Amino acid sequence: xxxxxxVRMVAWSFFGIRRKADYASDVASARPVAVxxxxxxxxxxxxxxxxxxxxxxxxxxx
Numbered sequence: 001x002x003x004x005x006x007v008r009m010v011a012w013s014f015f016g017i018r019r020k021a022d023y024a025s026d027v028a029s030a031r032p033v034a035v036x037x038x039x040x041x042x043x044x045x046x047x048x049x050x051x052x053x054x055x056x057x058x059x060x061x062x
Contacts, residue, residue: 001029006038014042 009026012018 001031001034003034003038006030006034007042009035010039010042013039014046 005026009030012022
């Protein structure tokens with residue numbers, strides 16, 4: 001399976017919107033370990049971006 005497809009699967013799950021047919025197709029062909037690894041990396045990236053934005057916002061206010 002294409003690594004970008006895993007990224008797309010995880011990104012759609014962050015938003016909580018996905019067609020049932022697409023979900024069933026992805027679940028049938030996806031490897032759980034790869035999905036978990038991509039989810040952990042994407043979550044860390046999201047937390048990093050949010051922390052950076054918060055730090056920049058706090059720096060410009062003070």
